Amino acid sequence: MQFGVSRSGRLGPLLALLLAACLSCWLAPAPQGQPDVEYWGHYARVAPGLGFVVNHDSYGYLDVAQEPSRLLRPQEVRQSRPLYALLGAAVGYPLTAALAGAGRLGLAPRWPPAELRFYGFYSGYVLLNGLTLLASLLLLRRLFVRFTAGQGRAWQFYALAWVLVANPITKAFFWTAHQQMLAFLVPLFCLWLALTLGPQVRRGWGLAGLAFALGWLPLVYGSFVLAWPALAYGTWHAAARRPVGLAGQLLLSAVLFALPTLLWIALLRAVGTTYYNHEAVRYHQLVWLLEAATQPGLARAITEKLGSYLASLHLLGGWLLGAVGLLLATWYRCRRSPSPLLPVPEAAALGWVVGCFVLFFALLGYYPERLAYTLLPLILCLIGGLLPHWPSRYARPVALATAAGWHLYVLLSYGPFS
Secondary structure, three states: OOOOHHHHOOOHHHHHHHHHHHHHHHHOOOOOOOOOOOOOEEEEEEEOOEEEEEEOOHHHHHHHHHOHHHHHOOOOHHHHOHHHHHHHHHHHHHHHHHHHHHHHOOOOOOOOHHHHHHHHHHHHHHHHHHHHHHHHHHHHHHHHHHHOOOOOOHHHHHHHHHHHHOOHHHHHHOOOOOOOOHHHHHHHHHHHHHHHHHHHOOOOHHHHHHHHHHOOHHHOOHHHHHHHHHHHHHHHHHOOOOOOOHHHHHHHHHHHHHHHHHHHHHHHHHOOOOOOOHHHHHHOOOHHHHHHHOOOOHHHHHHHHHHHHHHHHHHHHHHHHHHHHHHHHHHHHOOOOOOOOOOHHHHHHHHHHHHHHHHHHHOOOOOOHHHHHHHHHHHHHHHHHHHHHOOHHHHHHHHHHHHHHHHHHHHHOOOOOO
């Protein structure tokens, strides 16, 4: 049975998979306090043998959601991503009111005001995590249909979805107030944007308006800045036969894409606050290039940073090697077929988006291992496009066993905790 429209509209299996994978994270080993394991948080015990880590960054997210005016204060850590704090407020206030009402009806404990706000806003951020991960699964499903030219099967998609929701980042960050679930949504969104919105957008003011709308996304999460290259690729690729004047329109769209951030900086200046980017100040993200350019040894500094970036990919090494191995094996199997292994537009867009993400994160200058998993959704798109070339009687048990083995490995591994 092909993975068609009837199956693509079902949310129930996706929700069940998401909840099962995320709840299973409570079974993971609790932190034991080893000095060589980075641990920024505390363990919340749900029941004997069950629990999760509350990342200490959660309290900063909770504070700005409860009091968004904090974003206007000098050197506020969340100042560079104000819209995510406002999303936390948008879900936190209603949930807090709902918990208060449930307490008055005897359906929930009657917590003191401070605890009530904590549980209400904390639950709001967990809800945002769930919605973000669900949106990632929905985008993966749409992309799977495109990469398989509608010939994919349900088991192939769910094997990929299983890997996406059962991973170390979900394990460490789903049950805490944080933004790391966006690491899966952003690359899938950019790939979908390059394939869908970019080619469909009307040039001129249509492109300008879409660029301005997308420009608000980096105020939610920094790597959404790569949405503009995805939009530019899709628009240019669609207009390859009529490129006259497009370069100027893309330049205008880049300015409009940056405008929301510039407006936010201007608002801060209007209230007497200097814009503060915590990642740039503390971790020297991207700005290390400017710093290194003013000193001798620029080439050596870049080489060292690139080496650090490659080293950070070691946790994805198995998936990278597996994807390359599957690509070569599929090419050999289908070498006499006149049809390409992947639909050409999808393969080209995937190459562009992967290149943008690799370049962006390689030049970031700060390489925690969790950022490496931003490439995982794109790797899964490649694998998904190759699976239909293999007989189900062989590929299905291998794919499902790989997903199950990956889940068990993630679940039983010690850490990560931050």
